[in-house]
Amino acid sequence: MENRIEKIKKQLHSQSYKLTPQREATVRVLLEHEEDHLSAEDVYLLVKEKSPEIGLATVYRTLELLSELKVVDKINFGDGVSRYDLRKEGAEHFHHHLVCVECGSVKEIEEDLLGDVEKLIESQWEFKVKDHRLTFHGICKDCQSKQQDDK
Numbered sequence: 001m002e003n004r005i006e007k008i009k010k011q012l013h014s015q016s017y018k019l020t021p022q023r024e025a026t027v028r029v030l031l032e033h034e035e036d037h038l039s040a041e042d043v044y045l046l047v048k049e050k051s052p053e054i055g056l057a058t059v060y061r062t063l064e065l066l067s068e069l070k071v072v073d074k075i076n077f078g079d080g081v082s083r084y085d086l087r088k089e090g091a092e093h094f095h096h097h098l099v100c101v102e103c104g105s106v107k108e109i110e111e112d113l114l115g116d117v118e119k120l121i122e123s124q125w126e127f128k129v130k131d132h133r134l135t136f137h138g139i140c141k142d143c144q145s146k147q148q149d150d151k
């Protein structure tokens, strides 16, 4: 945890930003809930538990800054809510997601999978790919076995 905070601090410094106590409180919540895909409101409520003096606007601005600096990725799973997802350590690309349409669970795929597709896009459309995001919508393993049981 402290290690990751230290790295994020350096990442901010390298772009001339400081890890203020407000920003640090937000980063800590994101680290503690790394798998959770929190919305700005979710992050705010968790930050407030420990630091009641921090307002929603501050949390919101911090999340925007962190996403500009690629510490977090902003993602939308099609429900109209922006969620914030910490980028995995050393990841060049945003990780991919499997979203279950039955129970809403979200699994993460860390393998890139798209190296060949990027090469094709770069050669065929002369488009320099910087990043991509991929969300699969489907039915998770648990829901599939529940559906089996219902039959």
Ligand SMILES: [Zn+2]
Binding pocket: 037, 085, 095, 097, 108
């Ligand atoms: Zn994720």
Ligand SMILES: [Zn+2]
Binding pocket: 100, 101, 102, 103, 104, 105, 139, 140, 141, 142, 143, 144
């Ligand atoms: Zn499911």
